[in-house]
Amino acid sequence: xxxxxxxxxxxxxxxxxxxxxxxxxxxxxxxxxxxxxxxxxxxxxxxxxxxxxxxxxxxxxxxxxxxxxxxxxxxxxxxxxxxxxxxxxxxxxxxxxxxxxxxxxxxxxxxxxxxxxxxxxxxxxxxxxxxxxxxxxxxxxxxxxxxxxxxxxxxxxxxxxxxxxxxx
Amino acid sequence: xxxxxxxxxxxxxxxxxxxxxxxxxxxxxxxxxxxxxxxxxxxxxxxxxxxxxxxxxxxxxxxxxxxxxxxxxxxxxxxxxxxxxxxxxxxxxxxxxxxxxxxxxxxxxxxxxxxxxxxxxxxxxxxxxxxxxxxxxxxx
Numbered sequence: 025x026x027x028x029x030x031x032x033x034x035x036x037x038x039x040x041x042x043x044x045x046x047x048x049x050x051x052x053x054x055x056x057x058x059x060x061x062x063x064x065x066x067x068x069x070x071x072x073x074x075x076x077x078x079x080x081x082x083x084x085x086x087x088x089x090x091x092x093x094x095x096x097x098x099x100x101x102x103x104x105x106x107x108x109x110x111x112x113x114x115x116x117x118x119x120x121x122x123x124x125x126x127x128x129x130x131x132x133x134x135x136x137x138x139x140x141x142x143x144x145x146x147x148x149x150x151x152x153x154x155x156x157x158x159x160x161x162x163x164x165x166x167x168x169x170x171x172x173x174x175x176x177x178x179x180x181x182x183x184x185x186x187x188x189x190x191x192x
Numbered sequence: 193x194x195x196x197x198x199x200x201x202x203x204x205x206x207x208x209x210x211x212x213x214x215x216x217x218x219x220x221x222x223x224x225x226x227x228x229x230x231x232x233x234x235x236x237x238x239x240x241x242x243x244x245x246x247x248x249x250x251x252x253x254x255x256x257x258x259x260x261x262x263x264x265x266x267x268x269x270x271x272x273x274x275x276x277x278x279x280x281x282x283x284x285x286x287x288x289x290x291x292x293x294x295x296x297x298x299x300x301x302x303x304x305x306x307x308x309x310x311x312x313x314x315x316x317x318x319x320x321x322x323x324x325x326x327x328x329x330x331x332x
Contacts, residue, residue, distance in 0.1 A: 032215065039306040053240075057243075082204065090269045092247070094243050099243060120276075124272075
């Protein structure tokens with residue numbers, strides 16, 4: 025958890041792979057909704073959430089609540105932004121725009137794929153789609169901007185200091 | 193006003209799971225998202241998950257549409273645009289919605305969410321919802 029991120033792509037990927045489990049397990053809300061990370065590279069993230077009757081938003085049709093898709097897209101975009109911004113600080117969502125193209129099919133797991141299109145300094149721009157089996161027939165698409173906030177930097181510093189103290 | 197559907201909305205598995213409550217004074221409605229550890233997105237700050245605050249505002253938007261006129265079914269989101277203005281701290285969140293326009297099929301809603309002070313919102317949502325007013329064409 026050193027403050028600098030490696031320039032070498034293989035080292036960078038190693039770091040992402042090491043951090044990947046923490047990125048979901050470290051967020052209680054993501055854990056409680058059952059999110060799983062499927063893939064993470066420097067500027068791409070893939071995440072899934074299993075269908076669950078606990079997450080239904082319309083009892084008449086059995087479709088998942090829009091809020092589940094919102095959270096999945098937010099989290100997946102955030103992971104792509106995290107990689108894109110150098111895998112040091114957890115970025116905060118600045119804005120998130122979602123188009124709900126169609127209701128998700130009852131009983132189907134949802135997969136979100138996010139790409140970090142551009143990142144510089146403290147800001148990253150991300151696009152994502154969510155689908156329930158066929159990536160060419162998305163249930164929702166999203167566009168988001170993320171930023172490394174002062175609160176996130178301060179939290180990282182506290183965690184790093186605590187980690188160093190624990191080691192020494 | 194669609195009290196039965198409002199009750200249905202609050203009892204749906206996802207909404208009852210995140211624990212949204214609605215306080216109603218006539219047609220004025222305030223949503224409450226009581227803090228629990230399960231809503232946290234970043235424990236280091238600690239801050240609530242953006243997806244939790246976003247979902248909460250979607251629920252408050254739907255609830256406001258249900259009290260604005262009699263509906264035949266629950267509103268369905270078409271699109272939402274969420275702005276996150278401050279980290280949402282480990283506390284309860286409140287939200288109020290303004291129905292900018294509620295037509296025969298589509299409604300335009302704005303929601304503001306805050307914690308300590310209403311003048312310092314943590315997030316805002318602007319969205320379009322597909323609605324089915326009672327008595328209007330109900331097949332879609």
